[in-house]
Amino acid sequence: MNRSSSRPLIGVSACLKENGRGGWHHTVGDKYVQAALRAAGGMPVLIPAIGPEFDDEPGFVAAMDRLLDSLDGVLLTGSPSNVEPHHYGKESRAGTEHDRARDATTLPLIRHAIDRGVPLFAICRGLQEVNVALGGSLHQHVHEVEGRRDHRSPKSPDMDVNYAPTHDIDVTEGGLLHKLLGERRVKVNSLHAQGVDVLAPRARVEATCCDDGQIEALSVPDAPGFVLALQWHPEYKALSNPVSMKLFDAFSSACRARMTARSAPLLRAAE
Numbered sequence: 315m316n317r318s319s320s321r322p323l324i325g326v327s328a329c330l331k332e333n334g335r336g337g338w339h340h341t342v343g344d345k346y347v348q349a350a351l352r353a354a355g356g357m358p359v360l361i362p363a364i365g366p367e368f369d370d371e372p373g374f375v376a377a378m379d380r381l382l383d384s385l386d387g388v389l390l391t392g393s394p395s396n397v398e399p400h401h402y403g404k405e406s407r408a409g410t411e412h413d414r415a416r417d418a419t420t421l422p423l424i425r426h427a428i429d430r431g432v433p434l435f436a437i438c439r440g441l442q443e444v445n446v447a448l449g450g451s452l453h454q455h456v457h458e459v460e461g462r463r464d465h466r467s468p469k470s471p472d473m474d475v476n477y478a479p480t481h482d483i484d485v486t487e488g489g490l491l492h493k494l495l496g497e498r499r500v501k502v503n504s505l506h507a508q509g510v511d512v513l514a515p516r517a518r519v520e521a522t523c524c525d526d527g528q529i530e531a532l533s534v535p536d537a538p539g540f541v542l543a544l545q546w547h548p549e550y551k552a553l554s555n556p557v558s559m560k561l562f563d564a565f566s567s568a569c570r571a572r573m574t575a576r577s578a579p580l581l582r583a584a585e
């Protein structure tokens with residue numbers, strides 16, 4: 315993969331988390347930053363969870379569009395928190411972890427990024443956000459759904475255990491993921507309690523879990539730019555995982571193409 319000296323700017327979605335002492339932090343797992351930096355060859359730019367700060371919708375939309383016009387790609391991260399179910403007409407159980415600020419940021423960001431052709435690579439919670447943002451819904455407890463396996467990870471202190479390949483996926487023949495991977499069967503890790511229930515109308519299934527048919531990847535065929543959403547975690551030790559690197563290389567190429575297109579007018583003006 316050619317990694318020219320210039321790095322595309324890749325927005326990385328942050329969560330808003332309470333720090334246990336009454337303070338709040340905008341947080342991103344380092345493995346996502348490292349993946350944007352090393353696997354995608356970009357320059358990560360954290361996108362804070364600021365949606366609720368913008369009372370007026372037009373103000374937020376204008377600010378968000380300025381942000382998207384300055385980015386070459388967006389990486390939607392995973393999180394232990396869950397999309398608030400009122401976004402898809404449901405209610406959640408008491409004690410379910412949510413992140414209202416992240417939802418208020420990523421759900422409109424996804425719609426605008428897709429419509430503006432900004433390359434979008436979504437991971438775990440990120441896939442769930444794409445499906446909800448485009449009108450789909452989620453199972454909130456996949457392991458309680460008839461015929462579904464438990465997709466949650468062991469709660470080991472060893473990250474290699476929690477992110478170990480867990481189940482095979484059946485890659486949709488002829489789809490984007492099949493084109494990128496060149497294979498129909500891959501084993502992936504699994505760290506999620508929630509998952510796609512009703513698929514968003516614009517989305518296409520790119521892979522399902524071989525054990526139970528749970529959707530594991532989706533794309534948006536009518537999007538003008540690259541859009542790929544995965545339920546598993548390709549960012550975990552991505553550099554040593556050939557499957558992950560095929561996906562990050564594709565995302566990187568899409569970001570690099572946008573970077574070139576964005577800089578072309580400036581280069582012409584400088585001639």
Ligand SMILES: N[C@@H](CCC(=O)NCCCC(=O)O)C(=O)O
Nearest residue numbers: 392393394395438439506507508
């Ligand atoms: N909370 C949702 C999404 C799960 C998810 O993103 N897991 C990853 C958490 C840790 C990490 O960022 O790797 C669900 O449970 O389905």
